[in-house]
Amino acid sequence: xxxxxxxxxxxxxxxxxxxxxxxxxxxxxxxxxxxxxxxxxxxxxxxxxxxxxxxxxxxxxxxxxxxxxxxxxxxxxxxxxxxxxxxxxxxxxxxxxxxxxxxxxxxxxxxxxxxxxxxxxxxxxxxxxxxxxxxxxxxxxxxxxxxxxxxxxxxxxxxxxxxxxxxxxxxxxxxxxxxxxxxxxxxxxxxxxxxxxxxxxxxxxxxxxxxxxxxxxxxxxxxxxxxxxxxxxxxxxxxxxxxxxxxxxxxxxxxxxxxxxxxxxxxxxxxxxxxxxxxxxxxxxxxxxxxxxxxxxxxxxxxxxxxxxxxxxxxxxxxxxxxxxxxxxxxxxxxxxxxxxxxxxxxxxxxxxxxxxxxxxxxxxxxxxxxxxxxxxxxxxxxxxxxxxxxxxxxxxxxxxxxxxxxxxxxxxxxxxxxxxxxxxxxxxxxxxxxxxxxxxxxxxxxxxxxxxxxxxxxxxxxxxxxxxxxxxxxxxxxxxxxxxxxxxxxxxxxxxxxxxxxxxxxxxxxxxxxxxxxxxxxxxxxxxxxxxxxxxxxxxxxxxxxxxxxxxxxxxxxxxxxxxxxxxxxxxxxxxxxxxxxxxxxxxxxxxxxxxxxxxxxxxxxxxxxxxxxxxxxxxxxxxxxxxxxxxxxxxxxxxxxxxxxxxxxxxxxxxxxxxxxxxxxxxxxxxxxxxxxxxxxxxxxxxxxxxxxxxxxxxxxxxxxxxxxxxxxxxxxxxxxxxxxxxxxxxxxxxxxxxxxxxxxxxxxxxxxxxxxxxxxxxxxxxxxxxxxxxxxxxxxxxxxxxxxxxxxxxxxxxxxxxxxxxxxxxxxxxxxxxxxxxxxxxxxxxxxxxxxxxx
Amino acid sequence: xxxxxxxxxxxxxxxxxxxxxxxxxxxxxxxxxxxxxxxxxxxxxxxxxxxxxxxxxxxxxxxxxxxxxxxxxxxxxxxxxxxxxxxxxxxxxxxxxxxxxxxxxxxxxxxxxxxxxxxxxxxxxxxxxxxxxxxxxxxxxx
Numbered sequence: 001x002x003x004x005x006x007x008x009x010x011x012x013x014x015x016x017x018x019x020x021x022x023x024x025x026x027x028x029x030x031x032x033x034x035x036x037x038x039x040x041x042x043x044x045x046x047x048x049x050x051x052x053x054x055x056x057x058x059x060x061x062x063x064x065x066x067x068x069x070x071x072x073x074x075x076x077x078x079x080x081x082x083x084x085x086x087x088x089x090x091x092x093x094x095x096x097x098x099x100x101x102x103x104x105x106x107x108x109x110x111x112x113x114x115x116x117x118x119x120x121x122x123x124x125x126x127x128x129x130x131x132x133x134x135x136x137x138x139x140x141x142x143x144x145x146x147x148x149x150x151x152x153x154x155x156x157x158x159x160x161x162x163x164x165x166x167x168x169x170x171x172x173x174x175x176x177x178x179x180x181x182x183x184x185x186x187x188x189x190x191x192x193x194x195x196x197x198x199x200x201x202x203x204x205x206x207x208x209x210x211x212x213x214x215x216x217x218x219x220x221x222x223x224x225x226x227x228x229x230x231x232x233x234x235x236x237x238x239x240x241x242x243x244x245x246x247x248x249x250x251x252x253x254x255x256x257x258x259x260x261x262x263x264x265x266x267x268x269x270x271x272x273x274x275x276x277x278x279x280x281x282x283x284x285x286x287x288x289x290x291x292x293x294x295x296x297x298x299x300x301x302x303x304x305x306x307x308x309x310x311x312x313x314x315x316x317x318x319x320x321x322x323x324x325x326x327x328x329x330x331x332x333x334x335x336x337x338x339x340x341x342x343x344x345x346x347x348x349x350x351x352x353x354x355x356x357x358x359x360x361x362x363x364x365x366x367x368x369x370x371x372x373x374x375x376x377x378x379x380x381x382x383x384x385x386x387x388x389x390x391x392x393x394x395x396x397x398x399x400x401x402x403x404x405x406x407x408x409x410x411x412x413x414x415x416x417x418x419x420x421x422x423x424x425x426x427x428x429x430x431x432x433x434x435x436x437x438x439x440x441x442x443x444x445x446x447x448x449x450x451x452x453x454x455x456x457x458x459x460x461x462x463x464x465x466x467x468x469x470x471x472x473x474x475x476x477x478x479x480x481x482x483x484x485x486x487x488x489x490x491x492x493x494x495x496x497x498x499x500x501x502x503x504x505x506x507x508x509x510x511x512x513x514x515x516x517x518x519x520x521x522x523x524x525x526x527x528x529x530x531x532x533x534x535x536x537x538x539x540x541x542x543x544x545x546x547x548x549x550x551x552x553x554x555x556x557x558x559x560x561x562x563x564x565x566x567x568x569x570x571x572x573x574x575x576x577x578x579x580x581x582x583x584x585x586x587x588x589x590x591x592x593x594x595x596x597x598x599x600x601x602x603x604x605x606x607x608x609x610x611x612x613x614x615x616x617x618x619x620x621x622x623x624x625x626x627x628x629x630x631x632x633x634x635x636x637x638x639x640x641x642x643x644x645x646x647x648x649x650x651x652x653x654x655x656x657x658x659x660x661x662x663x664x665x666x667x668x669x670x671x672x673x674x675x676x677x678x679x680x681x682x683x684x685x686x687x688x689x690x691x692x693x694x695x696x697x698x699x700x701x702x703x704x705x706x707x708x709x710x711x712x713x714x715x716x717x718x719x720x721x722x723x724x725x726x727x728x729x730x731x732x733x734x735x736x737x738x739x740x741x742x743x744x745x746x747x748x749x750x751x752x753x754x755x756x757x758x759x760x761x762x763x764x765x766x767x768x769x770x771x772x773x774x775x776x777x778x779x780x781x782x783x784x785x786x787x788x789x790x791x792x793x794x795x796x797x798x799x800x801x802x803x804x805x806x807x808x809x810x811x812x813x814x815x816x817x818x819x820x821x822x823x824x825x826x827x828x829x830x831x832x833x834x835x836x837x838x839x840x841x842x
Numbered sequence: 843x844x845x846x847x848x849x850x851x852x853x854x855x856x857x858x859x860x861x862x863x864x865x866x867x868x869x870x871x872x873x874x875x876x877x878x879x880x881x882x883x884x885x886x887x888x889x890x891x892x893x894x895x896x897x898x899x900x901x902x903x904x905x906x907x908x909x910x911x912x913x914x915x916x917x918x919x920x921x922x923x924x925x926x927x928x929x930x931x932x933x934x935x936x937x938x939x940x941x942x943x944x945x946x947x948x949x950x951x952x953x954x955x956x957x958x959x960x961x962x963x964x965x966x967x968x969x970x971x972x973x974x975x976x977x978x979x980x981x982x983x984x
Contacts, residue, residue: 392844400845407853414857419864443867444883444940444951453860605926607904666928686900686926808904808926 020184021197023096027085028180032167034081035178038129039162041075042155044068049152053243056148065148069140072155075162076133082165083130086123086179090116095202098186099123099179105207111218116208118221121341121358122165122179127222129161131229139233139257142840146253149240150233157232160365164358174357210632210659210667216275224272224295227265228333231298233257234305235330235373238323242376245385251313252840254326258306259562259835261329263828265299270824277681277817279669284581285820288450290345293416294336300413301329304406311399314473317389318403320381325406327373332417334369338362344423394476401468405461412457419449455531462538462574465567466492466545470553481553488548492541500536503815505583535578542571562834566827573823580817587617588811605685608637610805619680623807624653633659635807637682639673656809658684674818681812688804698797699784710779711799716743720793724755727770736760740783740793744774752776756795758783771798778802869940874919878943886948887938888913890931898927908947911937921948928953 048068055061086099090113095101103123104116118124136154143150167178183202184193192198234257241250272292273285286292305325308318339345342359380386393400422442430436443449470485471478499505546568554561588606606614608623615621620640627634634655641650657669670683700708704719717740724739726732737759744752754772761768771782778800785794872884894910907927912918921939928934934955941950 393846395845403846404849407849410853411856411860415860415864418861419868422868438870438872441869441871441885441940444869449864449867453864605904607900609901686904688900806900808900 019196020096020199022199023182024089024092024094025096027089027094028097028182031082031085031089031180032178034078034085035162035165035167035180037078038075038082039159039166041071041078042158042162045071045075046152046155046159049148049155052148053152061148068148068151068155072133072136072140072151075155075158076137079126079129079133082126082179086117086126089180093205095205096182096184096199097179098181098183101183101202101205103206103208105205107204108208108213111215112208112213115212115217115221118225119208119212120179122177124221124225125161125164126179127225128229129158129165131222131226132158132161132232135229135233143237143253144840146237146240146250149243150236150253153236153239154232157236160368164361173360175361177358210657210669211279214275214279214669216271216278220268220271220275223264224268227261227268227299228295228337230257230261230264231302231329231333234261234302234326238326239373239376242323242373242380245380245383247319247386251309252838254309255306255313255838256835256840258302258309258326259831259838262299262302262306263831263835265295265302266824266828266831269295269299270821270828274821278672284584284814285817286581288446290420291336291340293420294332294339297413297416297420298329298332298336300409300416301325301332304409304413305329307402307406307409311402315389315393315397315399316387317393317399319386320377321403321406323377327377331366331370331373332413334362334366338366339420339424344427394474396471396478397476398468398471398473401464401471405464405468408457408460408464412454412461415450415453419443419446455535458574459531459534459538462535462542462571465570466538466541469546469549469564469567484548484552485545488544489541491548492537492544495544496533496537496540499540500533503579503583505536505579532578532582536575539571539574539578542574543568544571546571558833559837562830562832562837564830565833566830569823569826569828569830571823572819572826576816576819576821576823580814580820583815585617585813585815586810587619587813588614588621588809604810605808606810607806607808616811617813619811621811623809626805627655632657635684635687635809637807637809639680654680654682656682656684656807658687658807660687676818677816679814679817681814683810683812684807685810686808688806695801696799698799699794700797701792701794703790703792708795708797710744710777710797713744713746713777713779715781715795715797716745717741717793717795718743720791721755724757726757734762736762738786740772740781740795742772742781742795744777744779746777754779754781756781756783758786758793873913873915874917874943874948875915877948880942883940883942883951885938885940886911886913886919887936890934890937891918892932894918896931900926911939911948919948920946921950923950923953928955931955 045068048064048071052061052064052068055064088094089097089100090104093100093104093106099120099122103119104113108116116123118127132154136151136158139154140147140151162176164176165178166176167181168175184190184198187193192201195201234254237250237254237257241247269292272295276287276292277285280287302325305322308322308325311318312322338359342362344359393403419442422440426436426439430439466488467485470482546564550556550561550564550568554564586604588604606616608614608621610623610625613620613622618641620642622638622640624636624638627636634657637654637656639650639652639654640648643649652673654671654673656671659667666684666686668684670681672682673680696711698708698710700706702708702717704717706717708715708717719741721739721741724737726737737757739755739757742754742756744754746752752774754774756772757770759768759770760766769782769784771780773780780798780800782796782798783793784796787793869883869885872880872886874886877884877886888911891910891912896907896909898907904926905924907923907925909921909931910918911921921941922944923939936955938954939948939950940952940954941948943949
């Protein structure tokens with residue numbers, strides 16, 4: 001399917017010899033060279049680091065390591081070179097390169113030119129490699145005794161990533177996809193390339209998808225890929241310790257890297273949420289979209305791994321589960337890469353890459369990184385090289401409950417993984433092995449599906465983060481300070497009742513109990529609201545419990561309070577989630593009754609004609625017009641809040657953007673008014689299609705005084721006028737001109753007149769007509785015939801449909817959504833604080 | 843038996859129970875005729891019948907859209923969607939609607955459509971030298 005020739009050799013005859021004008025071929029050649037250099041140097045680094053590891057504490061170790069370091073620094077420099085070259089290509093709009101042409105255009109501002117760097121598959125792989133190289137350089141100087149085995153695995157990962165951007169056919173098998181492919185190679189059959197000066201004829205690049213033209217898209221991908229790359233480190237350190245069969249030395253290295261990965265991946269995911277909230281139609285920051293789920297699952301694994309690692313550090317329990325969490329964390333990053341980039345999610349996700357033919361390669365790496373670590377783990381287990389604690393955890397020990405917490409995290413990950421992987425189950429059980437009779441599909445209501453289980457797991461997690469830290473490791477004796485766990489619970493209980501009553505909270509969610517596969521009678525809905533209240537209570541308890549621990553037990557010793565700060569932030573985040581999502585109010589409901597849940601759910605769109613006003617919640621909302629800016633159309637919607645006495649208390653305008661793309665899809669960018677305690681979110685769901693405007697013609701035979709109808713108006717024929725006002729420059733010589741006086745009154749009561757003319761050439765008796773127009777109404781009248789006997793006229797009314805001007809929009813109020821962002825920031829700051837304390841110093 | 847073993851058993855039970863409970867939520871693919879016998883929502887895949895009437899009058903009700911669709915077994919059915927009409931619906935190549943039969947109409951809660959070249963958009967727009975406003979689009983070979 002991909003017939004384009006790939007630049008197989010770097011120094012081809014193409015150095016200007018083929019005669020194409022104005023191409024900058026040096027960039028592609030240099031870029032390919034750097035990619036191949038990255039590939040070779042990272043493989044060398046991996047081999048040399050393995051060499052250093054196998055010669056540990058032998059004289060050769062240093063020289064092996066020096067080779068390895070040089071090779072790693074070389075590949076880091078090379079990847080930086082690729083990075084810079086790709087930027088030069090995009091910044092200069094060198095459209096002879098497919099990547100620049102496909103992902104950018106000349107009218108993009110700088111920040112979006114930067115975003116177009118990572119819009120494509122190749123650019124985002126490069127970003128990943130860039131971070132891996134950068135963090136690898138830090139790790140070389142901080143990993144001390146664990147440098148060789150860890151960096152061997154990191155270099156190997158880098159090698160695999162480099163093959164993804166190689167763009168070479170090996171025995172007819174496509175290995176990677178290069179960002180330096182020329183447009184004329186990618187689309188070799190297009191006739192334009194028969195002209196040597198084809199570059200002068202290309203008008204512009206294809207541009208950046210409008211949904212990605214948001215400032216979050218400049219910053220979210222780099223942070224997310226920083227997170228993806230950082231997940232490699234806890235994995236590599238864990239694998240290194242398995243390789244070495246050393247179960248103690250790795251812990252101090254794994255801790256800071258795990259904390260960093262949690263903070264960076266978490267921030268990346270949260271920024272993705274902010275982007276989705278600002279520029280997608282999700283109506284929230286999270287829609288349980290497969291791609292979101294698949295970046296969240298590795299994060300959960302890391303969070304689990306962090307907690308079992310702490311348990312292991314303090315009690316020597318939970319070693320195997322720690323290994324499992326770190327291995328699974330990394331494997332799931334690869335799996336999510338596979339799902340999003342193989343095109344398998346195409347059916348179920350809004351934002352999935354297309355299939356670039358990389359699936360076999362991705363699958364091969366995935367299997368490699370599944371099989372190798374698990375084999376190693378099994379070998380160590382079989383050889384009994386992983387010590388097992390004989391002593392059991394006490395019921396009242398911290399480690400016992402932390403372990404339970406990680407199991408809850410695991411369950412949460414399993415649910416997301418299983419439903420998100422539905423396309424894979426179809427592939428395996430339906431297409432390959434034919435164990436299923438029919439293909440399965442995601443649930444009818446994905447959000448309800450996930451929430452109905454995750455809410456219970458969330459309640460457990462939130463409560464555990466508050467209470468468990470009051471317990472002590474190992475001893476099993478409950479510390480005296482544990483009474484604070486009870487005190488803060490009391491406070492949380494009172495607080496959450498206060499919040500629920502004070503804010504007038506009522507959760508109207510209903511649960512579906514759907515066992516209709518067994519029997520039709522087992523399908524019922526009921527408003528089952530208690531878990532939402534419990535969730536609120538547990539979240540408030542997470543905040544109160546951790547705050548209490550900070551002040552009462554840690555006595556504001558900031559150095560050791562990273563964990564409590566993180567959990568406090570998690571509590572704030574969860575409160576934000578339940579308030580903004582559980583209490584979100586669609587105010588554009590168009591007055592549909594509240595009784596029927598379905599109707600309320602669906603009838604969320606309101607039509608606003610130009611200059612008409614609808615009441616939405618406490619606002620009077622008016623659509624006042626369009627603003628065109630470059631390619632984008634903004635629809636100006638005015639919000640007015642009035643006091644009871646009619647005085648205007650507040651006015652603001654929102655400019656949601658919507659445009660019909662070349663492909664015909666509506667791309668809409670919402671606009672939001674931010675307050676400290678709530679957001680008013682406005683999103684365009686539909687705009688009129690003015691591409692095909694209809695013309696209609698009506699014929700009426702009328703006598704003097706008759707009335708007939710035209711669209712949105714009625715017309716009175718007042719009679720003939722033998723001496724009508726003639727248009728300027730009309731030559732009336734030798735012609736008989738009769739006008740028909742028409743009085744037009746619109747349904748709104750505006751009056752217009754029109755005078756179509758009927759012209760007879762005296763000599764030849766030739767008849768012609770001149771229509772009378774009313775431009776404002778899009779009406780045009782013409783006299784088709786005059787009947788002198790009956791004094792009747794046949795009037796043709798032509799109506800040209802005016803371009804419709806309205807928006808169909810949705811408006812949602814999200815209360816306290818700022819708590820979501822605030823909680824996330826606190827949570828990840830806590831992780832960074834802990835990382836700093838746990839950094840390896842000696 | 844250690845506490846950990848009990849815990850892992852509980853985890854296993856909880857996991858299996860959860861996945862079974864989840865699987866009841868999943869939907870399946872069916873034809874219009876098959877969906878009459880199903881109580882739960884199904885996915886029907888098929889094509890838009892372009893010469894049948896399509897109703898969407900946002901000025902009366904912006905949340906009502908109906909069209910006729912033919913499923914993979916060549917059965918035609920009127921589909922009603924409570925929501926705004928997706929942009930450029932007419933151009934869709936393939937449709938998947940998720941919902942239930944209600945009498946003779948299929949009420950769907952979600953429409954997914956595959957449009958021609960939804961992702962791949964490899965048209966090179968050329969500059970027209972003689973004419974300022976005219977642009978020519980050529981389709982490159984796939």
